[in-house]
Amino acid sequence: MSRAAIDTEEVLDKPSPKTLQMIWKEGADWKAVNLLRRPTAVGELKPAIEVIPGLQPFEHNYYTTPAFFRHDADRGVLTNVYGQRCMRVSEDFMIAMLGALEDEVGQAGATEIMYKCGYRWGLEDMRSFCGRAQAEFQVQLEKMRVGFMLEEWWWPLTITGWGTWRYDFRQKDKGLLYVELYESAVAKSIGDIGAAVCYFYAGMFAAVFSVLSRRNLASVEMQCYSMGEDYCRFVISDYDKVDAAAFWRSQGATAKDITKKLQAM
Numbered sequence: 001m002s003r004a005a006i007d008t009e010e011v012l013d014k015p016s017p018k019t020l021q022m023i024w025k026e027g028a029d030w031k032a033v034n035l036l037r038r039p040t041a042v043g044e045l046k047p048a049i050e051v052i053p054g055l056q057p058f059e060h061n062y063y064t065t066p067a068f069f070r071h072d073a074d075r076g077v078l079t080n081v082y083g084q085r086c087m088r089v090s091e092d093f094m095i096a097m098l099g100a101l102e103d104e105v106g107q108a109g110a111t112e113i114m115y116k117c118g119y120r121w122g123l124e125d126m127r128s129f130c131g132r133a134q135a136e137f138q139v140q141l142e143k144m145r146v147g148f149m150l151e152e153w154w155w156p157l158t159i160t161g162w163g164t165w166r167y168d169f170r171q172k173d174k175g176l177l178y179v180e181l182y183e184s185a186v187a188k189s190i191g192d193i194g195a196a197v198c199y200f201y202a203g204m205f206a207a208v209f210s211v212l213s214r215r216n217l218a219s220v221e222m223q224c225y226s227m228g229e230d231y232c233r234f235v236i237s238d239y240d241k242v243d244a245a246a247f248w249r250s251q252g253a254t255a256k257d258i259t260k261k262l263q264a265m
């Protein structure tokens, strides 16, 4: 199956349901798992994930820095185990990039751009994840359990420095998904400034859960390490609920208050 083209004419943070569906429906990307392939690998999709004792056809445990990154010193190129080009940057780089963005377009503009960048990042990340995960585990996405799929998606982000997470779907019947984020790369770089700063992540969570649920969702950070909290907390939901949550946060409501109000909506 060919790779779905994301229609650039679409409003950036509201892809059509067709686009979301196409990302989900993309087939296995065998090229992305070339470096993980062992000689025993046949490379075809099975009806279910098979329990294979002993050496696995595709390597799965590569979440250490030496295993995950490939450094070609002669060409000055860093790639990851999936063959994607990478760039390793310092906290100073992060601060300078965000500061420069704010200088150019102001605070409100910068937060919107970060959210939209995060959203595009999430869509592209899901697109590559869907292809490679099906190849690595030799099964269609529909055959994977949601928890398994989500951890598989997140692990590369942990090893590349984006932090660790915990998701909470206990209120999914009310259309409310929550994510706790620990060691946010953005918030850890910026430090405690008394405001939420993880707009990249909010956009990314919105895109990822839009793809997984095949409907347009938005996200807002309810509390942030940069507000002096221990960790960051996001809600992912329909636009009206997320708009309301963003408004309550701007009025000084805590994550606990916002959660309560959202449940009552």
Ligand SMILES: [Zn+2]
Pocket: 184, 187, 196, 197, 198, 221, 223, 224, 225, 226, 231, 232, 233
């Ligand atoms: Zn944060």
